[in-house]
Amino acid sequence: MERSAKPSFDELDHRVLQALQLDGRAPFRRIAAALDVSENTVARRYRTLCTQGLRIVARTLPERLGDSRWLLRIQCAPDATTPLAEALARLPESSYVSIDSAGTQIHCGITAPDTDGNETPVLANLHRMSRVTEISAHCLLRVYEGDPPAWYTKLHPLTPEQTALAPPRDVPAPQDEDEPALLDDADRALITHLADDARATFPQLAAATGLSTATAKRHLDRLRASGLLQISTEFPPRHLGYRLMSYLWLRVDPSCLHDVGTALAGHRPISFAAATTGPYNLVATTITRSTTDLYRYLTDHVGHLPGIQYVETAPALRQIKRLA
Structure with missing residues (x-):
């Protein structure tokens, strides 16, 4: 089988990727101005990166909603590892799933709602599986x-002027918040739509959620400024x-x-x-x-x-x- 050509990257590709990690919703014109290139050039590089696996998604921080994050290490029989990992990946509460080099242990990140000390459904189901031999669960205390x-911004650091692309935050770090944040229907509708495409425009968000453009912008700006909603840029290392x-x-x-x-x-x-x-x-x-x-x-x-x-x-x- 012929092997596909390896993607080639130049310095500008790295800069665009880093700028998107600073702010995945930054307009192309802002990125272009920061990198001193044309808006069309940034848009073209962005489209190429998307064909190579670039994803920009939105996610809430579980701690801000009163939920918790867990890392699971699941030891299982070799023939059960891949099917179980794929099943875990399909769960909406899982954030990442990987298989170790021995092929017998799964690392999985999950979000667990506050259940007054009761075991989460994921853990309960795993304990009942005959092919699972050992499970260790680790609750995240501070990230x-x-x-x-x-990570991408560490490869070739941008200049201080370019890092100004990062959106400002006006509240303490989420992990220092005592009371869980409350979401209204408009917040939830926006978060659901942004989960797969965090660069959706405000008119697109308004059409998808039934909100006005101004209302969609006001809610999204508040969610981001509070630190409750994070825009994450993912690209295969x-x-x-x-x-x-x-x-x-x-x-x-x-x-x-x-x-x-x-x-x-x-x-x-x-x-x-x-x-x-x-x-x-x-x-x-x-x-x-x-x-x-x-x-x-x-x-x-x-x-x-x-x-x-x-x-x-x-x-x-x-x-x-x-x-x-």
């Missing part, structure tokens, strides 16, 4: 990196030459947990880092070009952070679902 994702995604499960001295999490968030290979419950109190995701790069990162950077007691590294063999 240091990944809300919204910022392999097209940029980064083919290895790995999970790092770390045990860290509690007194050093915040410092280690903050330090990891600033590292270029880190796409996600969060404090969790369970035997590992910090989990991170790395994106590297190769196992050699991963080794260098672990020895040159992670190994020098004070307070780390133990690190388990789990490369992902295949990603079934990304950024729902």
Whole structure:
């Protein structure tokens, strides 16, 4: 079988991708002005990136709605791994699903509504499956990196003027909010429509939701400014030459947990880092070009952070679902 040509990227492609990660809804004219190119050029590069896997989606932060996020590690029989991973990927509450390099463990992120301490339906169903041999569930306590994702912006940092594309926020970080946010019908209608296409125009949103254009804009501006709604830009890292995604499960001295999490968030290979419950109190995701790069990162950077007691590294063999 003939292998398809590998997508080629130049500096402008990287800049457009980074600008979209700063603000996935930024008009092409704003991006063009920031990058000093024409609006047509940005639109053309955007369309090409879309054919290569670019997705811009909207998602709410579960913590702002009183929900919680969990990371599941599911050990199962080899012949059951792929069917179960695909079934989990179809669930609306799952955000990502991947299979480890051994082909017997699934990593899955899910959102669980507040159930007064009762087990979530996903966990209950998994426990009843005969081909599942072990499950560990880790509740996210604080996210240091990944809300919204910022990995692409670390590759070739933009200038301070260009990073001004990022929309302003006018409230404290979502994880510092005490009371869950309340959504009205207009908010929910907008969120539903933006889930698959976060770049939908205000006239398109008005037509899809039955709201006026002005009302749609007012609600969306409020949702974004409050930090409740995040616009996430997703693009396959392999097209940029980064083919290895790995999970790092770390045990860290509690007194050093915040410092280690903050330090990891600033590292270029880190796409996600969060404090969790369970035997590992910090989990991170790395994106590297190769196992050699991963080794260098672990020895040159992670190994020098004070307070780390133990690190388990789990490369992902295949990603079934990304950024729902």
